[in-house]
Amino acid sequence: MESTRDRLIAEATTLLDAGGPAAVTLREVGKRAGVSHNAPYKHFSGKQDLLAAIAARDLRQQSPAAGRRRRATPTEALRAALHRYVAWAVRHPQRFKLIFGAWSGDVAELYAAATEARAAWIELVVAAQDADELPAGDPERLMALLTAVAHGAADLALNGHLSRSGKGRANAQDLVDDLLDYLRG
Amino acid sequence: MESTRDRLIAEATTLLDAGGPAAVTLREVGKRAGVSHNAPYKHFSGKQDLLAAIAARDLRQQSPAAGRRRRATPTEALRAALHRYVAWAVRHPQRFKLIFGAWSGDVAELYAAATEARAAWIELVVAAQDADELPAGDPERLMALLTAVAHGAADLALNGHLSRSGKGRANAQDLVDDLLDYLRG
DNA sequence: ACCTGAACACCGTTCAAGT
DNA sequence: ACCTGAACACCGTTCAAGT
Numbered sequence: 305m306e307s308t309r310d311r312l313i314a315e316a317t318t319l320l321d322a323g324g325p326a327a328v329t330l331r332e333v334g335k336r337a338g339v340s341h342n343a344p345y346k347h348f349s350g351k352q353d354l355l356a357a358i359a360a361r362d363l364r365q366q367s368p369a370a371g372r373r374r375r376a377t378p379t380e381a382l383r384a385a386l387h388r389y390v391a392w393a394v395r396h397p398q399r400f401k402l403i404f405g406a407w408s409g410d411v412a413e414l415y416a417a418a419t420e421a422r423a424a425w426i427e428l429v430v431a432a433q434d435a436d437e438l439p440a441g442d443p444e445r446l447m448a449l450l451t452a453v454a455h456g457a458a459d460l461a462l463n464g465h466l467s468r469s470g471k472g473r474a475n476a477q478d479l480v481d482d483l484l485d486y487l488r489g
Numbered sequence: 490m491e492s493t494r495d496r497l498i499a500e501a502t503t504l505l506d507a508g509g510p511a512a513v514t515l516r517e518v519g520k521r522a523g524v525s526h527n528a529p530y531k532h533f534s535g536k537q538d539l540l541a542a543i544a545a546r547d548l549r550q551q552s553p554a555a556g557r558r559r560r561a562t563p564t565e566a567l568r569a570a571l572h573r574y575v576a577w578a579v580r581h582p583q584r585f586k587l588i589f590g591a592w593s594g595d596v597a598e599l600y601a602a603a604t605e606a607r608a609a610w611i612e613l614v615v616a617a618q619d620a621d622e623l624p625a626g627d628p629e630r631l632m633a634l635l636t637a638v639a640h641g642a643a644d645l646a647l648n649g650h651l652s653r654s655g656k657g658r659a660n661a662q663d664l665v666d667d668l669l670d671y672l673r674g
Numbered sequence: 675a676c677c678t679g680a681a682c683a684c685c686g687t688t689c690a691a692g693t
Numbered sequence: 694a695c696c697t698g699a700a701c702a703c704c705g706t707t708c709a710a711g712t
Contacts, residue, residue: 308695308696324591329684329685329686330685330686330687331684331685331686339695339696339697340696340697340698341685341686341697341698342686342687342688342696342697343695343696343697345686345687346694346695346696350686350687351685351686401590401591404644404645404648404650405586405648406509406582406586406648407648418650422650422652442656444652444655444656445659445663445664445667448642448645448651448652448659448664449638449664449667449668451641451645451650452637452638452641452642452645452661452664453634453638453641453668454641455641455644455645456636456637456638456639456640456641456642456644457633457634457637457641459589459640459641460589460633460636460637460640463589463590463591463592465589465603465607466633467607467629467633470629474629474630474633476637478630479630479633479634479637482630482634483634483668486624486671486672487671493676493677514704514705515704515705515706516703516704516705524676524677524678525677525678525679526678526679526704526705527677527678527679527705527706527707528676528677528678530705530707531676531677532676535705535706536704536705536706676711676712677710677711677712678709678710678711678712679708679709679710679711680707680708680709680710681706681707681708681709682705682706682707682708683704683705683706683707684703684704684705684706685702685703685704685705686701686702686703686704687700687701687702687703688699688700688701688702689698689700689701690697690698690699690700691696691697691698691699692695692696692697693694693695693696693697
């Protein structure tokens with residue numbers, strides 16, 4: 305059975321995807337969930353808290369630990385996880401922007417989810433290094449480089465800053481592959 | 490002499506830097522500029538247009554073509570430009586987020602500024618390739634990889650997703666250097 | 675051309691009640 | 694425990710005037 309809280313989060317997510325945080329008005333969220341315009345205050349301390357709940361949920365769902373499958377090699381597992389990250393960002397731009405936006409107030413849950421995700425990324429990098437498929441060196445730093453490319457490529461793509469035509473044509477996924485190829489030597 | 494329009498942009502920028510787009514209220518902007526709460530409408534079609542004016546100005550100021558200096562080698566020139574980009578983002582997070590946010594309405598000026606910036610980046614990459622300091626290949630695609638790292642590293646750093654302690658400690662600038670080192674072989 | 679002041683439709687948030 | 698309805702202070706935007 306779906307609780308009012310779950311329904312509020314679901315409706316808020318729909319509004320977020322459609323028009324960004326500004327489109328998430330507690331009045332409309334309440335209306336769609338079939339409650340009054342300030343019933344949300346009984347479940348969340350305010351709009352920020354409601355948005356944080358969405359961000360924490362998505363950060364957990366999108367963690368590399370979430371969508372694990374068997375791959376031929378450690379590098380292929382890493383590549384698949386990076387591709388999943390980029391695909392998720394391109395598919396849900398507003399959630400992507402939300403998660404990596406400025407956070408104030410109660411960030412404990414978000415922080416925990418981010419830390420967990422980082423650990424999963426490092427694990428993937430270490431496995432690829434152990435298989436001699438990535439250069440040696442501090443895995444945390446190499447992880448940072450890989451996620452920076454995935455993150456940056458996704459954000460640039462979202463905002464139309466990657467060329468969409470001509471010989472320079474590259475999508476965000478291509479850039480991740482380029483980096484992995486360069487790293488493999 | 491400073492026009493009302495210039496003063497409005499300046500005050501709006503101050504508010505933006507301090508608290509993001511939500512803190513930029515036309516009422517407060519007008520008040521600080523010494524005019525009524527809707528005088529801004531005589532200079533901009535609305536809040537979006539005022540924010541777009543800030544974004545276009547900053548995009549032009551921050552272009553790699555803007556801060557050019559003589560460097561020992563083409564790679565050092567490229568590295569310096571990437572470092573300038575990252576430093577600017579970390580220094581002005583709200584403007585960085587604004588420029589790479591969702592744009593609706595009159596985006597012509599912004600688009601022109603972005604295209605100009607891309608051309609300047611490509612020039613730097615081509616020079617480094619000609620000096621055999623970067624691998625051959627489509628310069629536009631290599632440029633995309635480099636700017637993706639700079640952009641992504643800056644955004645992750647801004648949101649506290651780069652580790653601040655321990656052996657994995659790396660700031661956004663370090664990641665740019667790491668990529669350039671890997672590319673040089 | 676540039677600006678003002680009133681007005682309108684919103685929104686987040688608070689509060690006093692209701693069941 | 695969960696919800697409602699009125700109310701308050703705000704905000705973007707429009708409009709009719711003013712100089």
